[in-house]
Amino acid sequence: LQVCCVRIANMFIVKRVVSAGGSFAPHCTSLSVSHFSACHCLASSRRHSPYSSVDRERYTSLVKSVMSSRVSSQTPETLQAEDEHMYGPVVRTPPPRPDMRVPKTLHPFLRCETTEETQEPESGPPVRISLKREQGGSFVPSVTRILQQTLSPEQIFYLERWKRRMIAELGEDGFKEYTQNLFRQGKLFHSALEDILMSGSTWKDKSLSEAPKYPSEVLGYMESISHILEDISAVRAIESTVQHDTLNYLGIVDCVARYRGVLCIIDWKTSDKPKPFLSNTYDNPIQVAAYAGALNSDENYKYQVENGLIVVAYKDGTPAHAHQLSSELMLEYWKTWLLRLEEFREQR
């Protein structure tokens, strides 16, 4: 509102000064002296401007510019001053980082040995290996931590800008509450899903009989993914820890199951904004590839997973978006993950 008032007030001043024939002409601040004179004269005697006979073509656009209400009276300088007032000092967008790099060592995504004889039956309850960190052992960083600490300058810039704007809108406390609520919803959604997938029933069965058991906040998300759940079968792992045997990192996979018959690492996400394209999910595909690579090297899992699936659920029940990651795509993201991992190690 404050910015609007300032901008409207500025435009009003320009209009008044021009129509009163004054010599104040903010539009001319970046123009030459001759332009300024033209501006002044045109403003003071519009009907008999001496410039109309001298150099009419040259000043046509200038006249239009000054007289038009569509032109903002703001200059980049005043806009920046306003932004600084509202959001703090302006940080320039960092130049995009050329990322044609390849990892120094291309660690294999899949285990070398053949998996034909190690196929295990897909019956039985899903595995759930809980996280147990070794006391006093060497520190093993997590996928989330590594991704968080190797964000690109662009990502950091946009995230910080978003945060600044949210705090300006909601206040410090309001922002804290907002983010806590986002996390809470995500956690509730994951718990409900875990419950459904562990029990081996479908959401339709559950929603008919046990819907009241789930917090009302997650019902929309469950409705959102109900069509995806119909295509899920052979759930093998839920919220289970995976650790890479040589690359020394760990994480917790949301789910390993078949989606339309293809064995996938599945990552469930909640989002307020629609994410119809894979590119809308930022680092999520890298996260999925990192989990898959770890699982493939992990002795606790006797099978390999080459594909991925990112499911974005919506609170209002809008059908979720499911982004499938082919084995080729997973390999590409595996390379990106290896780069991020190298970057993380270099920081230390």
Add this chain to the structure above:
DNA sequence: GGATCCTTCTTCTTCTTC
């Protein structure tokens, strides 16, 4: 029981015209 960890999310130009 307390402390710590993993995870849960958040980003992508901006203005005019119809």
